[in-house]
Amino acid sequence: MSGPLGIVMLCHTALHRAEQVARFWLEAGCPVVIHLDRAVSDADMRAMRAALGAHPLVRFSPRHRCAWGSWQLVAATQDAAELLLRDFPQIGHVLLISGACLPLRPAAELQAHLAAHPQTDFIESVAIEHANWITGGLSEERFTLYFPFNWHKHRWAFDSFVELQRKLGMRREIPRPLRPHMGSQWWCLTRETLSAILKDPKRKRYERYFRQNWIPDESYFQTLARLHAHQIDSRSLTLVKFDRNGRPNLFYDDHLQLLRRSDCFLARKIWPEAGRLYDFFLSDELVKQPRLPAEPSKIDRYFELAEHQRREGRAGLYMQSRFPSHDSGAAKTAGPYSVFCGFDHLFQNFEHWVGQVTGTRAHGHLFGRERVQFHGGARVWHGAISDAAAIRDYNPRMFLTNLLWATRGERQCFAYGPEDAMDHEVNWFMATDANAEIHVIRGAWMLPIWRRGEVSDAVVAEVARLHKREQDWLEVLESRWVLAKCKVWTVAEIRAAPDACLAEAVRDSATPAALAAHGLAPLQGLDGLQEFLTALRNRGLSPQFFKDFNT
Amino acid sequence: MSLLGQFRLRAERHIKLFRCLRKSAALRKRITRTDSIRPRDVLAFVVLRNELVRLPYFLDYYRAQGVRHFLMVDNGSDDGTAEYLEGQRDVSLWSTQASYKGASYGVDWLNHLLWLYGAGHWVLVLDVDEFLVYPFCDTRPLSALTDWLDSQGRHSFGAMLLDMYPKGPISAQPYHSGQNPFEIARYFDAGNLSIRRNARYQNLWIQGGVRQRVIMAAEPKAAPALNKTPLVRWSRAYAYISSTHTILPRALNKVYDDGGGELASGVLLHAKFLNTILAKTHEELTRGEHYSDSREYHAYAASLTQSQNLWCTWSTEYINWRQLEILGLMSKGDWA
Structure with a gap:
């Protein structure tokens, strides 16, 4: 039997927007646990606590410093989820979102959807042998090599060390009975599955292993859900479009009509100053407007075209920001x-x-x-x-x-x-x-x-x-x-x-x-x-x- | 590039920065409101002379795009430009009577102000007749663009000059203060550019447009450069070398993709060809303060004053940035 929905929210910038979104969930009666990144200034933290802290459904979880792709992101999620499950025993599903996620549908609609699927975990979880969409060339190796260097800050060291391990044939053992899976880091799990993951007797062993992985926030829950879930719907409820560098594309005011055609319940990342989007999706304007038919392929196409223009460009065009050299192989x-x-x-x-x-x-x-x-x-x-x-x-x-x-x-x-x-x-x-x-x-x-x-x-x-x-x-x-x-x-x-x-x-x-x-x-x-x-x-x-x- | 070549470019940059420090002695503070600049503000830097009639529209245009502060150098105006700017709350003003030509056509003054106030900001370096058009400029403010450029690790953004002109003689439609200049200068040449790569600075050297087609037709090599890199996330190590056509370190000049893809870029609509150019031409010829012995202005004197029509049957009428993007004059790149 599924109870109401609980939210875990990881925030690090644009806290005024995060606060707006938190209110949206609170008004729908959803408990919210907020994780504020350790990098958030004390003044900003106090402001947010002052604005929301008094609400009976709000909790603030222990703070971690969450660098991109680091284990700390998983640790912060674990702490927040434990707090949520402990303080709100009636919760049936837990939704993980970031401070830059925006709900695209009324909260009641998501709650109804979850109530109709009380035993289902909504988590994108793809076996690595099939995960061919990954940019950057590392898929299985994310699970079998060591990654002591930061990919953003020390790219050369990162790449060299990967290369060295390949040459030496180094390989970490994947703990049994795990079967590595990957997927979007934004999920919605049932209380049963999440509790089972958090209370797994081998949790310490798994943690030691995942700490060494590259981008564990895209693999820890995705792998463990396969072990504990009753039924997995391997599709994230959150729309994210990645660019060629693996960064999420931002959504702006002019994407409003596009987002209305999404079949997802949430979208990220929203540009903090996209006031029109926040006004529209967080107000009752959303309900008043006639619902548009879902056309997710339209959204895919929109971003594919942009990516194509960046990568291939328009054949035969020579201009200020496209000037192919003779040997580039581009159509002349x-x-x-x-x-x-x-x-x-x-x-x-x-x-x-x-x-x-x-x-x-x-x-x-x-x-x-x-x-x-x-x-x-x-x-x-x-x-x-x-x-x-x-x-x-x-x-x-x-x-x-x-x-x-x-x-x-x-x-x-x-x-x-x-x-x-x-x-x-x-x-x-x-x-x-x-x-x-x-x-x-x-x-x-x-x-x-x-x-x-x-x-x-x-x-x-x-x-x-x-x-x-x-x-x-x-x-x-x-x-x-x-x-x-x-x-x-x-x-x-x-x-x-x-x-x-x-x-x-x-x-x-x-x-x-x-x-x-x-x-x-x-x-x-x-x-x-x-x-x-x-x-x-x-x-x-x-x-x-x-x-x-x-x- | 060889080590020696790299060393030479570095030396050139340092000499330039030192020169700017020296030339900055000629700048006099008129009014500084730079205290009001906040960390993430986009700033505009401008050198100008006798542009009173253009200023109201110019300032409003960039305010609407989200420029937070204007740092301007007035080079000896006598038409009330300085007094007008002093009255604007988001303008800091310096003035100088020194030679424009002697200050590398104003670049030395700009580099100095950029060094003082630009570091850490996205800065726009402009002339008063240049109006930036960038992808989604009708729906997204400049800070959306600069945030995105930051996320892509890009520190510079290219925006080519696009010369706009009216139909009929230039004197036929006088420009009024506050008016959108592109109500008059509505036309442009859409596809007659010449582009070469400059091996030393790695920038593209772009010429063409109406100035080459009509005014410099006999001497196309002498047509003015149109490539510009006006939007830069500034650092004290940077220096513009020749107007905003060239900047060092030269990685900032690489605002194009040479493997076939497209980088995001914009256009600077150039409202030069209004009736105001006739008086300007006369003044500049007597001052002789412009590039290459004011050759360009000699050509204007020869052609424009004889009420020449810059418009032709294949001139394109300006609509919006999407039109410029379809024509291939600018690109969204992968900014979706």
Whole structure:
């Protein structure tokens, strides 16, 4: 038979909030035993005793100094629980909370829940072989190694000593018949189970053992409950969301609607200045408002997203607090894009055509020497990116990543080639970017020079320079670090089978329907090219250069 | 970094701290109310000159965010700025007629006041035209942010400058005292930043925005730096080196993640491009007290006075911090 609920409350800061919460339980008729950390100043302690001490249902338990993860937390809980069970014999369940816990449901609702489950212990208790959520890498070793050093203050010593024990194969014996379990340190146990744990004939032996454990407040009661409990509901009644460092996330005023959707009876940790939360959940406002359906997955998702943003970040974003280095393995750009080299020189109206079949606003030469050739000759593009060549060339790589970030959701298609302000860093960047699709027609950059209809030493020098630049680029594209999808044709190959090559170049970016509607772009006329090449050869260009043109 | 490199940075910091002590001789106490500072208060440190028209909104903005005390240096105002500040109960005021340029553009004075009053506090180092926006700033006070930063073991918080501007000529919409400047300067450039890592100080060197797009387009390298670390849990060993762009020890500059994740960061909305800049430009050009021979102000004189429109078709209108976060200008990180 279960009687009323008793509360053990561990407090160390923000005592005015703890006092508010204590009153909440007292008003519901629940006895409260308060443990004030030894670090609390005498003035604060006296103030709290003065405020609450006269209440017949309040007790203050012997004080310990409870550092994070220390045995003292367990000792303080034991002392407080003993006091509670001794002074209030009618109690059926004992709830362990901290001073920063806030009840999310009316006390009567929790009492009714416990009355309906008089024999059930609500304690998260997971066998260590299944406890794979633990951050920090120690699970079973928490129970088998020694931890004389403080993890917060002497991290190096802590880690080194763990490593040393691993090397030496040191191992503490786990006392029989214990089976190590772990879980949230906030529980609600029945009088029977708690008394059995406190009065266990082997308690001294167990204590000696657990004192050596790492974070015993997450394992002492969780392990012993398995020994003594009649029926365990392995789920904490208290909502706690941990961050990547294993610290509980704080709840603020703007979490009110989120907390209303929790299926837990309490939440921690509440930021002490979150006045709206305290006002809402401790007043009758909670009962007056219509109850929202419990959606705990929504709360999980909220914090998972935050954790994901901290760990992975948003792909392709370079900004003041996210600047992945090249070798970090993070995705380099925000979305797929297509680079066409030489196509606009061989196919008629290529820029327009590629825009039509891919359904995008295709750009011209983004790295054009004079200026950035945005789609439609725009002077400025998404994100207020300027078309000024000087600004682009000041940081060409970020020009590209800015554009891809600002237009995320729309595939970017643009022309690029040796005739542009080609940048070695950008070449490498695109080649090693899995989002890039690079299609190159070797030698096509020569066609505009040919169309100028002039053969002079200056032209030969220009051709030689651009050829060299193309060679450098192709070398990048052939390196073994390439992640981009690359395809290189020669002018001769295109002339032999223009339609097949073009269809292959847009295979992944164009839709079949658009291709059917718009057909393929026709080849531009190349009559007289051979004479131009002959003239160049006769002026002394290397034969190496001409093989791209010979079928 | 080599041992020698570390030694050099340490020497640089100590020389800076000593210099600040020397330069502080020029500061005269006007009124100090620093006795009222309590241990956990967030403090703001400001150097200013002739900013009377901006002050009412500036002070109210930061009071609402939870700044408890303002420590300000008035550099020779003649528009009543000092008298106005003396009348504010949460302001301590120093004044000086010494050269702004000679005091490393005010940094030496700030470092000295930080050394005296900042230690152990979270401090905000600001200009009067900078307005901090941080994650959840519409629902959580600054102390929520600083508490969280404490819990994460972080001692500094980055907030990049975001230049705001109006649509149309700058002189067309005059700014009135007490008015929210972003009613006028409502637009910004959302995605044209250039970022490089500075190997010596480990900070990111950020340029771009409207000042590079319009005013410095011909000389993008000379565009002003936008990276700032204005919020720091101060210690007497710290020193700002160049404005709030760079601070030593350099671990404080690392307000970014280089493994792909995002750290929490904010934005300083920069209300520079109001009609007030026209008079300011004229004054600063005659004084010659600004960075790099006031090159920036020469550029303003050339472009802004000819009623140039800073606005373009892809300018973004400001809504709130969530918008800035979606655009990728700032981040919540894992502050949920």
